[in-house]
Structures are given as C-alpha cells and as structure tokens.
Amino acid sequence: MTQLFTTMLIAVVPAVAQNKEPDPMIELHARCVDDAHCRFHEGVTLNIELELRNGGSEPVSLPLEYIRQRGPSVRVHDNHTQRTTSLRTTLAAAALREQLQVLAPGQSIRFSIPVKPQDISRFALRPVDVSLEFSINLTPGLSGEDADMVSSRLRVVGAVSSS
Template identity: 60%
Template sequence: MDRRVISLIAIIAATTPPAYSKEALSGIELHARCVDDARCRFRGDTLNVELELRNAGSESVTLPLEYIRSRGPSVKVKDNASGKLASLHSGMAAAALRDQMQELRAGQSLRIGFPIKPQELTRFALRPMDVTLQFSVNLMPGAHGADAQRVHAQLKVVDAEPAE
C-alpha cells in the first residue's frame, strides 16, 4: 500500500476515541464529599473534596481511569445567593492516557482527591458563603455533546459558624 494511505489510516486510528457501551456505563455513579468536614463548612482554607467514581452496576466496565484521575472533574460554582455561576479550570491529562483502559469491577470505586483553593470560592461568591459545587466527569473522553456520557455530583458549601 502507498505510504500516505497507511499513514492516513494510522492517524485516523489514533484519533478515533475508543468505543464505549453506553448501557454498560449506565451503572457508573459520581459521589462527592468534603474530607475535613462532613457538613462542608468554609473556614477560609482549602476545601478538600473527595470524588468517588463508583461502578454500582452488576457488570465490569472498562474506562480510561488514569486519564479521568489526571484530568479531574469539570467544576462549576454556583453562588446560591446571587445565582451567579462560574467554572473552575479543569486539569490537563496526557492524551495518550485516553487509550489506557482499565477495568472497574462491579462495586469497585476510583477515588479522586480534589482540593479547592479559597480564592476559587471567594473571588465571586457573596459572604456569608453559600455555594453549590457542581462536579461532572465525562466517562468517554474525546466525545462531546450528545455523544458524551457524563456523571454528576454536587456539594453545598456554607460558611462555618462564627467562633464563640
């Protein structure tokens, strides 16, 4: 075969996202919790959040877990008092990690630590703090719009009670 045709086929194969079964991914859930304070009270320090990507289905699924861990979630912060919405910057992950698929067995979880700096909350939210953090993970990296399958979780963060 002509070298150009072979090169073109190799490029297309490298840029085509892996095939996923949307039915198999339907059992994947995203949960979020504040690590340092179960009530998610903001004290002016870094807010340590843990995300859990859990296979609540009865079948194993194959996902690019290291890509998901490296990139982290998409995060929106909604100020509940004003209704303003802002997006936090997402992490970067090596594109090659998209192709490194790993099995997530039924009942198994991937935990991702996600620190949120205080200035990411205070730069636009009114005080006292009352925001909702909206987390989203695309289970099919490289897929966009209707082709993407996202899981969501949210946390409400409020100001800590004043010290007495």
C-alpha cells in the same frame, strides 16, 4: 392502510426505546474530607474526595488514569445570586484516553480534589452559600450528547465564626 401502518409505527417506536437495556451504572459521589458539613473557612482549602463507582452488575472499561490526572470539571454556583462560574481543569496526556482499565461491579476509585479558598471567596457573596458541581466525562474525546457524563453536587456554606 398506509395511514394505519404509520400510526402503528409511531406508537411502537417509543415502546422499543423504553425497553432498551440501561447503560452500565457509573456513579460519582463527592464529600468534604475535613468537615462532613462542608463549611467554608476563609483562607482554608476545601479538600474534596470524589469516588467513581461501578454501581452496575457488569464490569466497565474506563480510562481511569486519564480521569484521575485530568480531574473533574468543577462549577461553582452562588446560591444567593444564582451566578455560576467554572474552575480551570487540569490537562492530561491524550494518550491516556486509550489506556482502559476495568472497574468491576461494586468497585470504585477515589481521588482528592482541592478547592482553593479564592475560587470561592472571589466569587460568592457573604455569608458563603455555594454549590460545587463536579462532572466527569467517561468518554473523553466525545462531547455534547455523545459524551457519557456523571456528576455530583456538594453544598458549601460559610462557617460561623466563634468570636
């Protein structure tokens, strides 16, 4: 009897985990502001707009000012060599972590992130073909598996010169 009970318990646990209510649906979208095709021009800053959107059906409280001031973590991945590097993040006042604001269903906030040309050109082979991955920790102060992360990726390719 004990053996049968153990087998049944193991069979039931995954079913319970699968039926758990999903967490609120916070999405991160990224786009190049000046060029929809995200073409890299030597010496020109890429202006990226990030949109943090509540795609769920419930309001979500987030430290939006902290997220805006700190900005995302940015990783640059060279698609030629498969090498990846991380760009420096901005510091934000830790007290802002506690100042929560509500993001209603369907509501979003947008903010701009400049990616300097040297952040790409000193790292990527020519022609430039990199992926920029933007990540935001929605639960600052938590890390690893405890953190609630959202991310978005953009591909940036070298502009064809017209000479």
